[in-house]
Amino acid sequence: MNQITTTNGFSSLEVEAMQKLNDYLKTFIEVKNEVKIIHKDKQEVLTQLYAIVIKTIELSGENKKYNLDNQTIKNVAGFVYEYVLQNYKGATLSELKKAFKMGISGEFGEFVGFGTVTFTKFIKSYMSYSKREQAIKEWFKYQTPTTEKPMTKIFEQNLQIANYFFKVCEEKNSERFHTILNHEDNVMHLPSIYEFLYSNYQISFSPESKELITKKAKVKYNNYIKKSGLKDADAKGYQNIITSVIDNQNKTFDNYVKTQALIFLTLKLKQQGKTFDNLKRI
Numbered sequence: 001m002n003q004i005t006t007t008n009g010f011s012s013l014e015v016e017a018m019q020k021l022n023d024y025l026k027t028f029i030e031v032k033n034e035v036k037i038i039h040k041d042k043q044e045v046l047t048q049l050y051a052i053v054i055k056t057i058e059l060s061g062e063n064k065k066y067n068l069d070n071q072t073i074k075n076v077a078g079f080v081y082e083y084v085l086q087n088y089k090g091a092t093l094s095e096l097k098k099a100f101k102m103g104i105s106g107e108f109g110e111f112v113g114f115g116t117v118t119f120t121k122f123i124k125s126y127m128s129y130s131k132r133e134q135a136i137k138e139w140f141k142y143q144t145p146t147t148e149k150p151m152t153k154i155f156e157q158n159l160q161i162a163n164y165f166f167k168v169c170e171e172k173n174s175e176r177f178h179t180i181l182n183h184e185d186n187v188m189h190l191p192s193i194y195e196f197l198y199s200n201y202q203i204s205f206s207p208e209s210k211e212l213i214t215k216k217a218k219v220k221y222n223n224y225i226k227k228s229g230l231k232d233a234d235a236k237g238y239q240n241i242i243t244s245v246i247d248n249q250n251k252t253f254d255n256y257v258k259t260q261a262l263i264f265l266t267l268k269l270k271q272q273g274k275t276f277d278n279l280k281r282i
Helices: 012-018 023-030 042-060 070-087 093-104 116-127 130-143 153-168 190-200 207-227 235-239 251-271
Strands: 180-183 186-189
Touching: 012 023, 012 130, 023 093, 023 130, 042 070, 042 093, 070 116, 093 116, 153 186, 153 190, 153 251, 186 190, 190 251, 207 251
Parallel strands: none
Antiparallel strands: 180 186
């Protein structure tokens, strides 16, 4: 799986790809070329965020109107720090500076004051900004070897379905997903989406991730057992669920595992500002 950045900055391939972007799109990539906030010392980041918040208020020309005391600014900086670690683990301080600058310039609509609501709005709007997404997509495209496999019509159709799921899958609703997802008159078989991705892209999980995926799949599967009127303590109950004729494996449980793997992969990519398009073809 391609990495957006290394711990300390871009690789030579990433720098070369960035140079191929137009000047405006390049600005959205340049601010990623530094150590991520999550890898920096917390106190160092808080000190820098404190200065960034003050500078943002000064640049807005509203510093006299919103004369925040030091403790309030420290509280805002602390909230922003925790918000970024929870929602945007791949963010850098330069990205936040750019987000705040665009925010006070009115790029993300009107705002009132400089509290936590305003700064989190700037960050969230920046991360989903269409030009930023375009820049990242083109940047990854330039990092991809030109010898990739050609896309067939069937491949494109499957990728379209996968990307549709990527769009609707969010942390807040992922717990409600089972093996079949009905959304806006679209019926998606999630294990099939995962099988398509796994068959065409380089996908791997750490032992810890595999354990987490299996654990969540067991919870979903046990709920299925209970709804089926079978007791989870009854070994025969598991055996009576659909099994493969070939190797006697439990296909239903396997589907739950693949569903959870798909959700895990999707959310992880979103946290890193990536999409399925950034996965490396086999």
